[in-house]
Amino acid sequence: MAAEVYYQAIGTLQSHSYLDNFNHHQKHKSNLVRLVTRDFISGNGLSRRSSSSVQRNCAVIQSLAFQTSVVDPVLSPSRSNAGDNYKKSNEAALILIRHGESLWNEKNLFTGCVDVPLSKKGIDEAIEAGKRISSIPVDVIFTSALIRAQMTAMLAMTQHRHGKVPIILHNESERARSWSQVFSEDTTKQSIPVIAAWQLNERMYGELQGLNKQETADRYGKEQVHEWRRSYDIPPPNGESLEMCAQRAVAYFRDEIEPQLLAGKNVMISAHGNSLRSIIMYLDKLTSQEVISLELSTGIPMLYIFKEGRFIRRGSPIGPSEAGVYAYTRRLALYKQKLDDMFQ
Numbered sequence: 001m002a003a004e005v006y007y008q009a010i011g012t013l014q015s016h017s018y019l020d021n022f023n024h025h026q027k028h029k030s031n032l033v034r035l036v037t038r039d040f041i042s043g044n045g046l047s048r049r050s051s052s053s054v055q056r057n058c059a060v061i062q063s064l065a066f067q068t069s070v071v072d073p074v075l076s077p078s079r080s081n082a083g084d085n086y087k088k089s090n091e092a093a094l095i096l097i098r099h100g101e102s103l104w105n106e107k108n109l110f111t112g113c114v115d116v117p118l119s120k121k122g123i124d125e126a127i128e129a130g131k132r133i134s135s136i137p138v139d140v141i142f143t144s145a146l147i148r149a150q151m152t153a154m155l156a157m158t159q160h161r162h163g164k165v166p167i168i169l170h171n172e173s174e175r176a177r178s179w180s181q182v183f184s185e186d187t188t189k190q191s192i193p194v195i196a197a198w199q200l201n202e203r204m205y206g207e208l209q210g211l212n213k214q215e216t217a218d219r220y221g222k223e224q225v226h227e228w229r230r231s232y233d234i235p236p237p238n239g240e241s242l243e244m245c246a247q248r249a250v251a252y253f254r255d256e257i258e259p260q261l262l263a264g265k266n267v268m269i270s271a272h273g274n275s276l277r278s279i280i281m282y283l284d285k286l287t288s289q290e291v292i293s294l295e296l297s298t299g300i301p302m303l304y305i306f307k308e309g310r311f312i313r314r315g316s317p318i319g320p321s322e323a324g325v326y327a328y329t330r331r332l333a334l335y336k337q338k339l340d341d342m343f344q
């Protein structure tokens with residue numbers, strides 16, 4: 001299947017994303033996205049089954065779109081002119097950010113899945129990170145289910161120049177979904193959906209959670225603790241190895257995040273040292289040996305460009321106006337220019 005046909009099919013499916021809040025439609029749509037993606041990857045062209053399925057389902061989605069007067073915040077990407085031009089290229093920005101320092105990072109404790117907030121320094125780091133990415137487009141945000149990643153995403157977004165409001169989607173029950181709906185299309189356009197997923201959580205650190213890292217090294221030996229912390233397939237006692245963490249985090253990335261990028265949406269992921277290490281391992285095709293030395297600092301955003309099915313590592317935007325970051329693609333430069341013009 002030609003890339004163009006693929007992008008068109010995915011784009012059509014994704015453009016009705018406000019129906020995602022209705023469980024059955026979302027499931028339907030995810031299945032279609034998977035079907036079309038499989039055809040694309042196999043290189044055999046859009047199969048008859050996918051093609052008629054896409055057409056039939058687009059018609060159904062279209063008619064539902066007209067029937068409903070309710071506007072949901074999981075919306076199609078921002079509809080500003082700058083955003084529209086940017087997205088037509090089928091190029092998308094992917095920002096990865098490890099949360100700012102937490103109160104347990106400050107105390108040097110193993111944290112894992114314990115839900116601990118940011119420290120004062122972590123709050124400053126998140127705000128600083130937001131300044132660094134304030135001119136890079138963001139249409140949808142994924143965070144883990146843990147407060148330190150959510151605080152980081154929210155604080156970073158307070159600095160974004162587009163001035164949109166990040167809104168956490170509540171899909172935990174039908175009532176939560178229905179009670180958190182937004183009924184104004186204009187307001188919705190001014191918001192960014194934030195999707196929280198447990199699959200992006202920090203690795204479960206097992207019996208090390210709550211222990212001091214230095215004291216643990218003194219007790220079990222530096223090498224043993226380094227193996228627990230950095231090896232690919234050796235889990236800490238009763239916890240997850242990086243490999244186990246990758247099984248859920250990378251699967252989520254492929255199933256839920258990649259389709260958004262393929263549809264041209266710019267994505268930010270706010271997550272954790274190890275869930276992000278596993279995703280970077282996938283993006284950069286690192287071996288299990290290479291990933292051992294991959295260290296992520298708290299609160300430093302990393303930028304990738306997704307183009308024609310490839311992830312191109314752009315590095316980390318160093319300052320709020322670092323020229324090199326925007327020079328990398330014409331589209332990013334264009335987006336920044338539009339913001340500059342708007343806020344002159």
Ligand SMILES: O=C(O)[C@H](O)COP(=O)(O)O
Pocket residue numbers: 109110111112113202205229272273274
């Ligand atoms: O969970 C933790 O303790 C940290 O967030 C990550 O810890 P690590 O650097 O030991 O993997």
